[in-house]
Amino acid sequence: MTGPPLTDLSERAREIFRRVVEGYLASGQPVGSKSLAGEGALNLSPASIRSVLADLERQGLLAAPHTSAGRLPTESGLRLFVDGMMQVSEPTASERAMIERQMSGGGPIEEALEKTSAVLSDLSGAAGMVMVPAREARVAQMSLMPLGPGRVLAVLVGEDGGIENRVLALPGGVTSSALEQAANYITARLAGRTLNEAAQAINNEIASGKSALDTASRDLVSRGLAVWSEDAAQRPILIVRGQAKLLDEEALGDLDRVRQLLDDLENKQSVAELLDRARDAQSARIFIGSENRLFALSGSSVIAAPYRDGQGKVVGVLGVIGPTRLNYARLVPMIDFTARSLGKIIG
Incomplete structure (x- = not known):
């Protein structure tokens, strides 16, 4: 109505x-x-x-x-x-200092995103959300380490310090020298490239017969590259922290609503699609209750704002979700400030 x-x-x-x-x-x-x-x-x-x-x-x-x-x-x-009618109240000096302090410290971009979602939750008393920027990290190194018969641990290290591990199944008879040769070959061609760029270059080299790899090492290279591309679409694209804060004293009297909200938050793809609606906004957007289909049943509100890199390009969205009685006047400028602070960190 x-x-x-x-x-x-x-x-x-x-x-x-x-x-x-x-x-x-x-x-x-x-x-x-x-x-x-x-x-x-x-x-x-x-x-x-x-x-x-x-x-x-x-x-x-x-x-x-x-x-x-x-x-x-x-x-x-x-x-x-x-x-x-709302008159916003800008974050206090202590709140701004707390946001910047908790988000600082260097490290991989994933760590900064984790800290950002946590600080949003702490300051709002609701759940904090950060959508991971859609970008391909550049790779620094890959290692292949035997775990036992038929299994090897593939470790991918990004230029930003991020580390990903995968366990590969191996055919019988693969030697440690083949593992070392394959890892050295991949690392030499990965450095400074995205995984897709490196995979294309390596596959072209192998297909043209220019690589000096034996059959076992070529198989390891193909397996090592494929394991990351196979699950790329399933990687988490959203970080949510502070769900427990949605279970406040008032919420205990309406457990069905809270249960519905927590179930909705498990659907990270749909939450990310909702946040994506704020990508083109100049500042924080507010979605109240049934204005967003996903949280219509739980009667919840979302406040979200885009964050940008050093060139002003939108790379993600952050915000909070909670009951419709969120303190909008306080949270809107605070979320805008947090978005600007995160943008400075990711550069």
Whole structure:
């Protein structure tokens, strides 16, 4: 249901609506006419406030839970609030320092992404998410180490310090000298190239008969390269941290919703597709409840922002997911700042 434009609300209705939304986002609880009247700033009786609340409910901006006489914002109401009334609060100096400190330290890009998702979770009290940049790392070295009869450990080291391991099944009779020859051959041709670039060059060289490898070593080279390309599509493209923070005291009273949300988060491909919708945004985007199909049943909100490399190219998206009562005013600028900080790290 789409609510009325903000200009259709009287000044009194806008003020009461704003206080209800802000009260709900702060406490997670419905806000009643008595508490609004008790604040004193409205100079209205509880009866007058109840009349305005009823009008706002009829317009689809507020709802009254069965268990409470108070009101809380609907998804349409939250959208109206974040688009037209929300006043953001920039991260404090200590929050900015904490973000930069926790994300620093060097190391592989995967480590920076892990730290970023963790700091987002810590600061938001929700789950932090970072979509891994779609890029091919350049390779520094490959090693092949025997594990026992018929098995060898292939270790791929990237220029960024990342390490990946795979176990290969070997035909019988492969010697240690063949392993060493194959590893040296691959490393000599991998260095400074992406895996696809190196694989193409090596396969062309072998096909043309220019390589000095024996049959056993050629087989090892082919197996060593193929094991990475075979599972490339299945590699994780999303890092999620802080799911346990979604199980707060209020959530325990609505376990079905939380269970649905945790199930949705397991579908990383769909979550990544949702985050990808924020790639073209200039700053953080907010997806509230049923506005995103994936989290419609759990009634959750997502705040996401793209992060860019040193050339300004978007390489990924980060954000948080939690209940619709997220502190949007605080989190939107914080997520934007985190995106800029991550961009500086990945260069």
